[in-house]
Amino acid sequence: MSETTTNTGRFTRDQILTMVSTASLNFSSMIVYSLLGPFFPQEAVKKGVSNTVIGLIFGCFALFNFSTSLILGKYLVKIGAKFMFVTGMFVSACATILFGLLDKAPDGKIFIILCFVVRAVDAIGFGASITASFSILAKAFPNNIATAMGSLEIFTGLGLVLGPPIGGILYQEFGYEIPFISVGCFILLLVPVNYFVLPKYDAEPTTGSFWMLFTFPKIWLMCFSTFSLSSCLCFLDPTMSLFVVETFHLKVSYVGLVFLGLALSYSLSSPLLGLISDKYPGLRKWLFILGSFGTALCFFMLGPATFFHIESKLWLFIFVLVLDGFCIGLSGIPVYPEMLSCAYENGFEEGLSTLGLISGVFSAMWSLGAFVGPTLGGFLNEQFKFENAAAMQGLFPLLSGILLLIFYVYEAFKNRSSEALNKFTAAVYEHVPFFPNPTNQQSVTEEEALVNMNQNIDVLEKAVKTAARKGAHIVVTPEYAICCLDLSREAVYPYLEDIPDPKENWIPCSDPHRFGRTPVQKRLSCMAKKNSIYLVANFGDKKSCNISEENCPEDGHLIYDTTVVFDTEGKLTARYHKVCTLLKCNSLETCVNAAETSSTRFDWFSLSGTFDSQYVFPEVLLSNVQLAPGMFQILNDGRLISLPDIASKPLLSVTLLGRNYKKDPDINVSLLTIS
Structure with a gap:
């Protein structure tokens, strides 16, 4: 070749x-x-x-x-x-x-x-x-x-x-x-x-x-x-x-x-x-x-x-x-x-x-x-x-x-057309993802990893189409719905892609080679664009680093558990590297920037991590709500709620951790309307 x-x-x-x-x-x-x-x-x-x-x-x-x-x-x-x-x-x-x-x-x-x-x-x-x-x-x-x-x-x-x-x-x-x-x-x-x-x-x-x-x-x-x-x-x-x-x-x-x-x-x-x-x-x-x-x-x-x-x-x-x-x-x-x-x-x-x-x-x-x-x-x-x-x-x-x-x-x-809407429809679903056997930590090729991920993306695509057909504006997919549960650092690496900063103004569906090999991002982007829906998904990001720098692993790569958002045009609008607040801050209080936001037709879209890196929360914040640290109260079960002084303002919070839910082999798209 x-x-x-x-x-x-x-x-x-x-x-x-x-x-x-x-x-x-x-x-x-x-x-x-x-x-x-x-x-x-x-x-x-x-x-x-x-x-x-x-x-x-x-x-x-x-x-x-x-x-x-x-x-x-x-x-x-x-x-x-x-x-x-x-x-x-x-x-x-x-x-x-x-x-x-x-x-x-x-x-x-x-x-x-x-x-x-x-x-x-x-x-x-x-x-x-x-x-x-x-x-x-x-x-x-x-x-x-x-x-x-x-x-x-x-x-x-x-x-x-x-x-x-x-x-x-x-x-x-x-x-x-x-x-x-x-x-x-x-x-x-x-x-x-x-x-x-x-x-x-x-x-x-x-x-x-x-x-x-x-x-x-x-x-x-x-x-x-x-x-x-x-x-x-x-x-x-x-x-x-x-x-x-x-x-x-x-x-x-x-x-x-x-x-x-x-x-x-x-x-x-x-x-x-x-x-x-x-x-x-x-x-x-x-x-x-x-x-x-x-x-x-x-x-x-x-x-x-x-x-x-x-x-x-x-x-x-x-x-x-x-x-x-x-x-x-x-x-x-x-x-x-x-x-x-x-x-x-x-x-x-x-x-x-x-x-x-x-x-x-x-x-x-x-x-x-x-x-x-x-x-x-x-x-x-x-x-x-x-x-x-x-x-x-x-x-x-x-x-x-x-x-x-x-x-x-x-x-x-x-x-x-929906920018002036005072209500929207969000779809969430669960499915049993396909994962490689965690007891087998042997590395696979990038092509083999893509075959494994495509099995899950095929299921995800059906859910996205169903959500769009039923009038949803946003679809939130489960954590680890694409990959890579319980794999070692070496075994997970072929599954990862370089996820760029959303400031790059990138539509992977139209320009899939701009940041190297990105077949997963291309497919997710095309799904969002083709169905004219906001898509929230979770998979792995890899970033090169200098091994002489502090916190850089010996192999010269940083690996992040990452959540991304693609808008209705297929553009990457948000990328969130999840933070374990409990380990980082030694408390349930947020001591780092716990949220990444993106402006959407719904005002603001926020991706937030809480006390455990196993949790990630997408929120769609409606009119007159400004995102800021300390705005939410973190419950012990990982949910976010509005603080009392803004409790009257609407907030949608969906946990993405698939394995914390009862598994259902069938796709179940739930539609939730918030006004």
Whole structure:
């Protein structure tokens, strides 16, 4: 298995090689894709091809890419990601060379048919490589896929920047054939290089299906957003060069330079946008919305549309292209990681199979837009001229922005709808957990430990679903419901995970690799988010320490019996390392910070320990109650009660210690309403 993650912030060897291979693909494929723009429409007109058919020739590439991406994404694991990557480049290189020979074909129908056939073959190769590259990249950079993709968009932009001027200059100096043959040979040279450079990643079949993916509304919105951006970008391929030549009277070699504005702004802004998307995933929704509305505005101003009554100026045209490149990156860069997060949140397993599925869908939607954009663009340009055709094209991102805004407003309203409630429903339950035999203190592997814990989490998940279905807002699960009763320090270690500080603003369901290996936290987070419920759970935390420091064990790790809280978005909002007050303070009085709190829709959520570390208390405190030490009276049986002066204020206290209760093999979800 290839090494794919690093906790030090440094790239591994496999990650660097993956970046090199993917960069070469992005650069070469975008040169091929943008090569035709400055001169092919004029050459096709000489061959008796109409503007509409020219648009179809541009668009057929994307149409075949669309169907190919869906199929190849589904069967990525069986075909092999590396094989698909390298073979696709080889096929695309050969097709590019063949396209350069089409000027020898007779005018009319034969030329048109050959253009369609060669472009279709090129699309299949291109689709295979791109689909594989997305999957490989996500596998290599699980913690920061948007940053990696954004950084590589520099090479995408570089290809888009160099393609048109290279094509225009070579065409003007040497004719039709040389641009395609030279670029095709360059890609052929990259094939053996990538065969030896690109690491091979293990593939694990998963249970998620293509059709299941499309049952989630967010996936549909992400697909339409991708489609709208792609259609706008590719609308320019068959239309912009003709408009620039006719309106501003530029030479073909200069037309390619006009493309620089869009490509440069897109490629230079993409790394920063990717970094923001990874570091602040909560901002992605605003990036989508602003980018969509910004792209729509740019296309309305590209001509500008005749109803603005603004004269076309070259400086204005270039300025709008620059702004458009930034806006497309604003919406486009976060789409893939957001689709991936949505799949993980809804139960899709991690691995190349899921990555291939998401990559296939993403590539297919981009390709569908790349088909509709030039096809519709050629027709609209012929019927309404470029100024109004561009404005009509801008309706796609405008609609996308409106739909995204409605979706996120609805989602925010749904999540906050109970903020003003003066009552809530809490669910508690007990079950008989599965534990390894405590007489066998032999250590197991992390994989074996996860298998043991998943047996208990399966039961927990059913209880959470039942509680959510019955209208509970919070579900409190038993102590040791996941692991690890009566195990020694050595035996319990494989069951532990690094539980970070809630200040990290972390949603494990969406970003499971950010703090290393955290499958339990990911699953708990996804359960809370999928069921839109607050989830309280108990398991073990491990923290590294310096053995030279006081209280640091010889193995260099501190182990904590820990209770965590995940909110309705799956975010880790509280982490409580339980304190044995009796041992720490030599009394029943709290002498340490005995509570960790988190703000919720119910005001405050508190996790408190009492005189024995076997007890932990989650409390939901209602209006006007401020949490402070000494606020509660601790009874001998471990219960917390409000002090007399605040006795009228409501308090829910639930003990989590499963083994102090009579065991019931059946799940019993109790609902308690406090007003």
